[in-house]
Amino acid sequence: MRLCKVNVAIILLVLGVPSVGAQIKTVAERLGYPPDAKLLIVHADDLAVAHSVNAASFDALDKGAVTSASIMVPCPWLTEVAAYAENHPDADLGLHLTLTSEWKIYRWGPVESKDKVSSLLDPAGYLWSEMAPAARNIKPEEAQREIRAQVEHAVAAGIHPTHLDTHMGTLIATPELFAVFVKIAHEYNLPFLAPRQLAERGPLHSALSEKDILLDSVVMANPSVHADAWKDFYTEAIKSLKPGLTEMIVHLGHDDAELQAVMVDHPDYGSAWRQRDYEFVTSTEFKKVLQENNVILVRWKDLQKLLK
Amino acid sequence: MRLCKVNVAIILLVLGVPSVGAQIKTVAERLGYPPDAKLLIVHADDLAVAHSVNAASFDALDKGAVTSASIMVPCPWLTEVAAYAENHPDADLGLHLTLTSEWKIYRWGPVESKDKVSSLLDPAGYLWSEMAPAARNIKPEEAQREIRAQVEHAVAAGIHPTHLDTHMGTLIATPELFAVFVKIAHEYNLPFLAPRQLAERGPLHSALSEKDILLDSVVMANPSVHADAWKDFYTEAIKSLKPGLTEMIVHLGHDDAELQAVMVDHPDYGSAWRQRDYEFVTSTEFKKVLQENNVILVRWKDLQKLLK
Numbered sequence: 347m348r349l350c351k352v353n354v355a356i357i358l359l360v361l362g363v364p365s366v367g368a369q370i371k372t373v374a375e376r377l378g379y380p381p382d383a384k385l386l387i388v389h390a391d392d393l394a395v396a397h398s399v400n401a402a403s404f405d406a407l408d409k410g411a412v413t414s415a416s417i418m419v420p421c422p423w424l425t426e427v428a429a430y431a432e433n434h435p436d437a438d439l440g441l442h443l444t445l446t447s448e449w450k451i452y453r454w455g456p457v458e459s460k461d462k463v464s465s466l467l468d469p470a471g472y473l474w475s476e477m478a479p480a481a482r483n484i485k486p487e488e489a490q491r492e493i494r495a496q497v498e499h500a501v502a503a504g505i506h507p508t509h510l511d512t513h514m515g516t517l518i519a520t521p522e523l524f525a526v527f528v529k530i531a532h533e534y535n536l537p538f539l540a541p542r543q544l545a546e547r548g549p550l551h552s553a554l555s556e557k558d559i560l561l562d563s564v565v566m567a568n569p570s571v572h573a574d575a576w577k578d579f580y581t582e583a584i585k586s587l588k589p590g591l592t593e594m595i596v597h598l599g600h601d602d603a604e605l606q607a608v609m610v611d612h613p614d615y616g617s618a619w620r621q622r623d624y625e626f627v628t629s630t631e632f633k634k635v636l637q638e639n640n641v642i643l644v645r646w647k648d649l650q651k652l653l654k
Numbered sequence: 655m656r657l658c659k660v661n662v663a664i665i666l667l668v669l670g671v672p673s674v675g676a677q678i679k680t681v682a683e684r685l686g687y688p689p690d691a692k693l694l695i696v697h698a699d700d701l702a703v704a705h706s707v708n709a710a711s712f713d714a715l716d717k718g719a720v721t722s723a724s725i726m727v728p729c730p731w732l733t734e735v736a737a738y739a740e741n742h743p744d745a746d747l748g749l750h751l752t753l754t755s756e757w758k759i760y761r762w763g764p765v766e767s768k769d770k771v772s773s774l775l776d777p778a779g780y781l782w783s784e785m786a787p788a789a790r791n792i793k794p795e796e797a798q799r800e801i802r803a804q805v806e807h808a809v810a811a812g813i814h815p816t817h818l819d820t821h822m823g824t825l826i827a828t829p830e831l832f833a834v835f836v837k838i839a840h841e842y843n844l845p846f847l848a849p850r851q852l853a854e855r856g857p858l859h860s861a862l863s864e865k866d867i868l869l870d871s872v873v874m875a876n877p878s879v880h881a882d883a884w885k886d887f888y889t890e891a892i893k894s895l896k897p898g899l900t901e902m903i904v905h906l907g908h909d910d911a912e913l914q915a916v917m918v919d920h921p922d923y924g925s926a927w928r929q930r931d932y933e934f935v936t937s938t939e940f941k942k943v944l945q946e947n948n949v950i951l952v953r954w955k956d957l958q959k960l961l962k
Contacts, residue, residue: 396912397760397911397912397915397916398911398912400915401911401915422730422760422761422762423759423760424761425758425759425760425761425778426759426760426915429759450733451731451733451734451737452705452730452731452733452734453730453732453733454730455763457779458768459767459768459769459770460766460767460768461767461769461770462767462769470733470810470811471765471807471810499779502778502779503778600911602910602911602912603705603706603709603908603910603911603912604704604705604706604910604911604912607705607708607709607734608705
């Protein structure tokens with residue numbers, strides 16, 4: 347029964363295999379791999395949110411346990427990430443554009459002047475806690491102002507972002523916010539998180555250009571995965587990978603006093619969750635299953651080069 | 655030799671004993687104690703700066719190891735303090751008005767919209783790291799706007815401040831900033847940190863009113879105190895207390911991964927320092943020396959009542 351549950355939860359966004367007979371080259375081909383290669387970005391989200399998350403993520407990056415990570419620019423620990431970036435110029439670090447501040451007793455505001463982005467603020471003066479009120483209340487022009495400020499602030503801090511993605515998916519929540527996300531990504535000539543299934547059809551599509559690189563699939567643990575099935579979930583996900591470009595999103599951290607307090611009363615994506623993710627990506631089992639399944643690890647940096 | 659050093663460092667601001675024959679009652683008398691009573695506020699600074707500081711300070715407050723504490727409103731962990739305040743309505747919590755952000759890899763900005771307080775920001779867009787450039791650059795009207803925003807934000811978060819003081823002494827660094835500090839304290843009818851020696855004479859004096867309560871002395875550990883003389887320093891300070899109103903300022907925290915990272919490369923007022931302060935104030939030796947020296951513990955709340 348448990349395995350059945352795991353299987354249901356494996357692929358968050360169903361694979362959209364590149365269409366057979368397409369005239370354009372696949373991303374794999376463009377990167378010099380066979381057209382049917384299984385490319386995987388192993389991506390740590392939420393850098394800068396807490397020291398514990400930084401420490402676990404830096405360790406995983408250093409070990410090559412994750413290929414890439416992205417940074418929450420408005421968060422208190424940004425300067426620690428900037429120092430890491432300076433000392434690790436080859437690290438594949440993007441920006442996890444942030445329009446929400448979701449934890450109970452630990453909050454942050456925008457990078458931009460508050461009065462220029464007032465629709466981004468909840469009644470307490472921080473970024474919205476949840477995606478739904480954020481998507482409902484945020485004016486797209488203020489979202490644009492804020493995410494441009496986040497990019498500029500990161501660059502000023504010495505970070506050279508390789509890609510953009512979106513914290514809690516807020517910037518893919520509505521066509522208007524997605525349009526802003528894509529506009530800023532185009533402006534800075536950066537690849538960005540756009541899952542094919544969401545982006546290729548439907549209301550988000552019109553924001554995209556032909557040059558944009560879509561993710562064929564995204565794998566991410568979700569609350570239906572039991573703690574004791576963690577390894578099985580990821581292992582099955584790797585075994586089930588199809589040809590194309592997949593991102594596996596993980597949330598790393600140490601289950602310590604700081605992170606337990608940040609994430610108090612929130613087991614989903616919480617402190618113990620992040621410890622489990624950290625333990626899995628740094629395990630020998632993970633390396634082994636990647637090798638056994640001929641998975642080719644790639645980075646956003648590789649995709650960034652295709653845009654040049 | 656070491657004891658000699660300790661003695662030199664004991665009293666940060668030399669006692670100014672209330673003048674003999676003054677017609678007005680001493681604070682001790684006004685609070686119902688003998689005129690020559692030794693009143694002591696044991697005060698934890700820097701609440702909200704980090705979870706580790708909050709955890710240690712809440713524990714010390716709960717144990718009665720400190721009488722009072724003050725909160726850094728722009729800092730990430732304010733909401734944790736607000737939750738504590740809600741659950742401990744009797745706790746003596748003031749605001750540690752904050753115009754600086756001094757740690758290396760963990761920074762914060764103002765509460766007010768950045769464009770309204772641009773003189774408060776360093777080139778990286780955070781509050782100034784050090785007191786000197788802060789005092790030199792900050793426009794008093796912008797300091798006033800920011801500290802009013804800090805008071806209002808704390809009140810909106812459910813905190814009922816009992817007093818005001820100033821992080822790193824920035825608001826007593828110049829007569830202009832001190833005038834702003836006193837103006838806001840008067841406006842909210844709150845007692846505030848004003849050491850007699852600094853405030854009674856000289857350029858700061860003109861901001862004060864006759865009603866203002868001055869601290870006769872302030873005791874605080876400083877970098878000349880050796881780690882292994884910590885207990886001796888405080889013990890000697892208590893034994894040397896003179897009649898009047900003294901505040902002993904301590905900086906509490908647990909020497910853990912979070913605080914070590916916040917305070918990296920900064921042993922002064924750093925993580926191990928805060929652990930030592932925490933251990934001293936919660937020790938039985940501290941209780942004993944207070945009793946043996948007939949020290950009467952008071953709170954800012956008591957002083958606040960005198961203003962009504």
